[in-house]
Amino acid sequence: VARGNASATRQDRTIRANLLTVQFIEDRNGNLTAKQIDAQGGVLITTPSEVIVGNEGVYDVIEELVTLSGNVKITRGQNQLNGSMAEVNLQSGVSRLISDKSLGGTKKVRGLFIPKKKRTQ
Numbered sequence: 001v002a003r004g005n006a007s008a009t010r011q012d013r014t015i016r017a018n019l020l021t022v023q024f025i026e027d028r029n030g031n032l033t034a035k036q037i038d039a040q041g042g043v044l045i046t047t048p049s050e051v052i053v054g055n056e057g058v059y060d061v062i063e064e065l066v067t068l069s070g071n072v073k074i075t076r077g078q079n080q081l082n083g084s085m086a087e088v089n090l091q092s093g094v095s096r097l098i099s100d101k102s103l104g105g106t107k108k109v110r111g112l113f114i115p116k117k118k119r120t121q
Contacts, residue, residue, distance in 0.1 A: 008037055013090055015059055015066075034061045043068060045088070050095065051075045052088060061081040064090040072097065078114035083107075 002008075006020040018041030022031040039057040045066060046052075055070025066088040074081045074088075074095050083097040084107060099109045 008034075010061070013046050014044075014046045015039055015057070016042075017057070018042050036060055036094075041083070047090060049076055049077075049093060050088075051088065052095070054086065066090060080112045081109065083109040 001022075002020045003058040004018065004118030005016065006018070007014055007016040008020060008022070009015075014027050015037060019037035019039070021038040021040075022034050023038075025035040026031050037059040039059065041055070043054045043056070043057040044051070045059075045068070052066070052068060052074050055067055057068040057120070059066045067085070068088070069085045072086040074086060074097060075108070081095075081097045083099055085098040087096045089095070097109050099107060103111040
């Protein structure tokens with residue numbers, strides 16, 4: 001358990017939150033390795049291509065999947081997606097945003113997309 005601006009880094013990915021709880025498993029050689037990281041409060045995940053924020057999250061370290069909930073924002077470049085929940089595959093780079101409507105609420109997924117400017121020669 002880590003509290004207060006806690007962070008965990010693996011390769012080029014970082015997860016930060018007010019509280020991180022790590023679950024470990026024993027590998028074939030008897031060494032402990034992280035299996036899952038639970039994040040609570042001000043969750044921030046950074047990758048080379050994205051910044052993802054939410055209220056709570058679960059990071060499956062082995063499958064490299066993150067599930068975030070509560071005011072989720074995914075920012076990639078100047079583009080931003082907002083929703084209630086997100087599933088992020090850190091291995092493939094594919095993110096899936098889920099609306100509050102699918103969870104029984106009234107909010108929709110929202111997005112802001114900034115087109116790239118054409119180069120003039």
